[in-house]
Amino acid sequence: MRRYWYRRFLIIILIFTITVGSGLLIRENRMEKEVSVESISDDLLIPGGMPIGIYMETDGVMVLGTEKMKSVDGSSYEPASRLVKPGDYIIEIDGVKVQNKKELLSEVAKIDSDEVILRLRRDEENISVKIKPVKCKGDEYKLGIWVRDNTQGLGTVTFLTKNSEYGALGHGIHDVDTGELLDMADGRLYATSIRDIKKGTDGNPGGMEGIIVYNGYNVL
Numbered sequence: 001m002r003r004y005w006y007r008r009f010l011i012i013i014l015i016f017t018i019t020v021g022s023g024l025l026i027r028e029n030r031m032e033k034e035v036s037v038e039s040i041s042d043d044l045l046i047p048g049g050m051p052i053g054i055y056m057e058t059d060g061v062m063v064l065g066t067e068k069m070k071s072v073d074g075s076s077y078e079p080a081s082r083l084v085k086p087g088d089y090i091i092e093i094d095g096v097k098v099q100n101k102k103e104l105l106s107e108v109a110k111i112d113s114d115e116v117i118l119r120l121r122r123d124e125e126n127i128s129v130k131i132k133p134v135k136c137k138g139d140e141y142k143l144g145i146w147v148r149d150n151t152q153g154l155g156t157v158t159f160l161t162k163n164s165e166y167g168a169l170g171h172g173i174h175d176v177d178t179g180e181l182l183d184m185a186d187g188r189l190y191a192t193s194i195r196d197i198k199k200g201t202d203g204n205p206g207g208m209e210g211i212i213v214y215n216g217y218n219v220l
Contacts, residue, residue, distance in 0.1 A: 048157035053190035053212030060089030092119030
C-alpha cells in the first residue's frame, strides 16, 4: 500500500514538472520572438562626468539693475529707472549693435546729446526705450545701468561624441543676481582643479569648489 502511494506521488511530481517546464519553454520562445535588437544609428556617444571650468558669454549685454547718478548740477538722477529692468538684454544703442560691455561702454562714451535710444530684448521680444543720460563731471554721460556680459563656474561634461562634440552641464544656468535664465551666445571649457565637493542633502543641492585658470593653455 505504501509503495502504491509512493509511486502515485512520484507520477504527480513528474507530471507537474513536465507541465511547468513546458510552460516556461513556451514563454521563453514567445519572448525570443517578441524581443528584437535593431541598430538605428552608428553615432558614438560617450557618457561623461569629468569636472570642467566653464566660461560663457551672454547673447547681448544683460541688465542687472539701475542706480542713481550725481549730475554736474549737484542733483542725483536715475535715468534708466522703470525703463529697463533686470533680465533685459541691451542689443543696440542709438542704432549701433553691441554684443558685450566693452562695445556698450565705447558707445556710451560717444554720447553727446540729451537722449539715447536703447534697443532691448525682453522676454523674447525686442523693444526700444528712450533714456536721458546724466551728464557727470568731465562732460561724461552715464546711463546708470549695471550690466553683465559673461559668467563663469564649474560643471561637468555630460557626453562626448566621436567628433569631439560635447554637451556640458545638461541644464540651463541662472544669473546669480537676477535669478533669470541666461541667454548664451558663446563659451569655452577649461581644465579645472577640484579642491572640495559638497554633498547634496534633501532640499539642498551639492556642488564643487575648484580653481580655474582662464588662459589658452587650459582650454579643452
